[in-house]
Amino acid sequence: MYPKDNLYSKEHEWVRVEDDTCVIGITEFAQKELGEVVFVELPDPELTFDAHDEIGTIESVKAVAEIYTPVSGEVVEINDAVIDDPAVLNDDPHGEGWLVKMRFHSSKDFDGLMSHEEYVEYVSKGDD
Amino acid sequence: MAETHDTPPVPEVPGLEHTPEIGWRNPKLLFETSRPGRLGVQLPPIGTVDDTPLATLLPEELLRPAIDGMPELSEVDVVRHFTRLSRRNYTPELGLYPLGSCTMKYNPRINEEAARYPGFANSHPLQPASTVQGNLALCWALEEALREITGLSRVSLHPAAGAQGEFAGIQMVQAAFAKRGEKRRYVLIPDSAHGTNPASAHFAGFEVQELLSNEHGTLDLEDLERAMTEDVAALMLTVPNTLGVFENHILEIARIVHGKGGYLYCDGANLNAFVGKVRPGDMGVDVLHLNLHKTFTTPHGGGGPGAGPVAVAAELAPFLPVPTVEKGEDGFYLDFDRPDSIGRLRSFHGQFGMLVRALAYILAMGGRGLARVAETAVLNANYLRKGLEGHYHLPHDSPAMHEVVFNDKSQAEFGVTTMDIAKRMMDYGFHPPTVYFPISISGALMIEPTETVAKEDLDSFIEAMRAIAREAETAPDLVKGAPYTTPVRRCDEVAAARKPILRWTPEAG
């Protein structure tokens, strides 16, 4: 279920690295916890952030989750599809439901993230 | 999402006389009933006033044309409309409405009558004090009564609701430190607290540190000792807490907080559990807000108006909001000359109409009566707890006071959730209890019957809940599709939030 090539954060976000950019989204676990998403707020393109900054929010009927960037960098593209139809985020969180594409400043920022195996274990232990 | 069921028959429950009332079907909006030419009031024609053209009284650019979309209705249309709407509400005067922490007790009608006496209703807030001595005397009498009940030194009747009273209380703490030239960063709040607590603390400029409840649902004294530093301004506590459990180490808690120079703030939402039996002032509480729409019976009105007086120990009195009501040689007056006050939280003086109601209630009960309120509230909650034990899971085994918290753990294996149970209760003719609060308990069902409930209603409720627990096991789909007998079926809250429609528009019709 969790794509093998991605990296994962403790906040249940996934990161897919593509050359000098990375794509960020939330995982299946996160979307299930949130319930049906009603609204997604994403940052404006070209804004820059430091690692661990809050860059947006995801709202469901009963909860709000912050979206954090694991990397320092600038926003290159945001996924309008989830803004127009938040259900996409629930249906395909690892694919069509991606959130933000960033151009990162340093690959050192990825050091704190989990590999696919580590995340699968993290989720199954229910460490949250 | 749309699931259809043939409507199951109304459940048979021994001793249950109530049948769910089916409210008026498919009512239109006012705006959809509107017809040109209808009018619901009698007004003199303009000509009887004068007939200068409007444009000479006000420049054209400051005027607006007649408002498209405003309805035209007769008095009869309006009465019919709202009467039909009323039939689509369940009311606590039909039966149990056991919302935890809300204290849905009986709203005495003498209170409604008194608030409407012309001397009260027609008094303008800016009248000279000499012309409103009756109002000021009433405020004074209410403050005296609340001082007695809380065991604290002064009470401000200014805040418009509990959340404002909280905000005032925490602001006063902030002001007290500022006066001494001290600035503390933190406020400690248990994870079981009502959401207004951290929100108020945040708005008063504090950072919130959460304290986790222990397995009994109370505060761990060691945790508190560790967390309580000289950078903590206050501990905000609800007593009993939102699990209905009384912090029996309250005196020790107060000692720990005071020992580091902090203040003990008490959220008075659960006063119904101990009114007339113990006093917050005697527990070491320094500041307390009250919800007049809870223990003091002012009506909930569908979500307000409330009133949130705040009571303080003597040392915090200088910081009370303005104005306060004082007694002088020439009578009562409003005191605006309070240099250390945190200021105003609202226009004018307070929710006066609600103050009249609260005082009437206190006097209707008397001192011994108020103690009986708490005794009966606690008795009723424990009786419910006994009746439901074994049928629903109790997350904490500590003694409960005026409310008890169960959850859906026992029903989870059948795929039935707290939400499903709540919806099915409506078919049995009850309003659900509070659900999913406190958030420290997963799937919480918080039940507060209050003292104004008859034993037979409690028995019916227990029977209904037991029946639902059985249904969860034997017919979970039935529970999951509930409610069936209410004016509308389960509502799509996701669609409402994704594409919000927040008003009627003329084009939509």
Place this chain on the structure above:
Amino acid sequence: MTETQTPDPKKAVASEGGHRYLPIGEVDQREMLEAIGAASIEDLFASLPEAIRLQQPVNVAGPLSDQELRSYLHGLEERNQVAGRNLSSFLGAGAYRHDSPAVIDSLITRSEFLTVYTPYQPEVSQGTLQAIFEFQTFMSLLTGLPVANASLYEGASALAEAALMAYRVQRKRHKVIVAGSIHPHYRATLDTYAKNLEDLEVVEVGWDATGRVDLEALEALLDDDTAAVAVQSPNHFGVVEGWSRVSEVAHKAGALSIGVVAEALSMALLQSPGDGGCDIAVGEAQSFGLPVSFGGPYLGFMAARDEYKRSLPGRLAGQTVDALGKRAFVLTLATREQHIRREKATSNICTNQALCALAATIYLSLHGKVGLRRLAEINLRRATTTRRRLAEAGFPVRFDAPCFNEFAVRSPRPVPEVLAHLEARGILGGVPLGGDYPDLEDTFLVAVTECNQPAELDRLVAELATLGGK
């Protein structure tokens, strides 16, 4: 008038047997204790520390019967002198006397509206929810802005909420400019709310000779750190400001325009805040059927442009469908609120003023398109005529600008003297401005509504004429 006997707590009499508000009697209690397995009621209070348990009942009077309550409370209310009974009143300044149709009380005291809770369970609360939706629609129509919430406590805290909202929405801007001609209580309340937010600055801008916002001074204060500008119209001097002149200037600087309305009836006739370029409109709707009631409970409102709907504080009712596709209403966008967001909430607000909003909704539906406008016109005409007559009587207009139903007059004699003279003759002539505005010590506000009968107005003019020396 009878002497008021405050019930003496020492003479409290324990009632024998049951209390009318306590359905659990002795027999029930015994059976229930047995079922619980407790020996006595006191067993249930075991977790209360011994040291603090009260040995005596709290010292309050009672229990009183309905008749005793009536006697006591009538005794209090009869100590007041009020309009409609023994006084003529021209007091306004944020609380306005208007006739209230009889059906309002009879409808709002129905159990199904009076006693119910916030409609968190929509299936059994459609009455309340639809009424809120209708209220939101009315406030949207009146303010000329597409989204209105289910109400706030009252006008002053509504302004504070609007300023906080602008500050949130504008993110990197930290200053809010408020007109000094906004109601003093509203500005004081904003100060209390803003004071503990370290990076929010509230600045005041003064007025010009016409009593409207000094545009030059405003432009000097506006910069790219300004989140919003707030102006009241009609303002606290009764002057109709007009929204556009301030909105235009605010928008040019990238600031939001907040329109404040203390006399909601004015929106029936005057250009709406929305049409005047306001982004947020807030204020007081007490005029719509709520008694002046010594200052509360009142009815705050807030409306805004569509793009700000997710930043609105307070409750919102939204339209949806149920499982069978029927139209239904629910509370929505609740994730902004304190019970979910906690310290990140848009506000700490919890209750709205639901029953007051219901009263206003009934009031507005009775008056409707034609009645509300006509009522507003009656107010405007009576006030304008009275203003002219007072000027002729020696109490000239203070600000040469249009008014609605309230206006400021300049007094040729010390204001306290004039008002005392009137009070001695059973007339509450107006609200002095000197206390809040030292430069306006010679000025007081006079409000004239449909409640002031021609004979009353004649008396006011005549009495002032004797003082005005004309």
